[in-house]
Amino acid sequence: MKAAKKGDWVQVRKVVLPAGKRAPQVPEDTAKTDLLLWVKGFAQSDADPGEEVGIKTVTGRLTSGILQAVNPAYTHGFGDYLPELAQISAQVKELTFGE
Numbered sequence: 001m002k003a004a005k006k007g008d009w010v011q012v013r014k015v016v017l018p019a020g021k022r023a024p025q026v027p028e029d030t031a032k033t034d035l036l037l038w039v040k041g042f043a044q045s046d047a048d049p050g051e052e053v054g055i056k057t058v059t060g061r062l063t064s065g066i067l068q069a070v071n072p073a074y075t076h077g078f079g080d081y082l083p084e085l086a087q088i089s090a091q092v093k094e095l096t097f098g099e
Contacts, residue, residue: 004043004053004070011040011072012055012065039063040072 004010017035041055047067054064 001049002070003048004046004067006043006045008043008070009040009072010043010047010053010055010067011038011069012053012063013038013068014063014065037065038068039065043067 014037015034016037019032019034022031022035039055039057041057041061041063044054044056044062047053049067051067052064053067054062056062
């Protein structure tokens with residue numbers, strides 16, 4: 001990953017609650033891990049990967065975290081195609097509207 005320059009669109013990571021400080025009702029395996037937050041915004045200074053950098057989000061909020069990515073991509077999706085859902089959709093349409 002390349003370094004960030006002031007003004008670059010970046011993603012940072014910060015620890016919200018460290019392991020051991022989590023709520024007592026969370027599962028044991030969850031309590032052993034940090035609660036993490038990832039935030040995207042514009043770098044307020046130059047930073048190398050792994051360094052802390054301040055950012056300004058699109059809503060104008062100022063925060064900081066460890067630099068994780070410069071120009072991060074959106075990688076979410078809706079998963080793989082499931083043929084069963086096509087069958088269910090046809091069945092629902094038939095039950096609702098008839099042939």
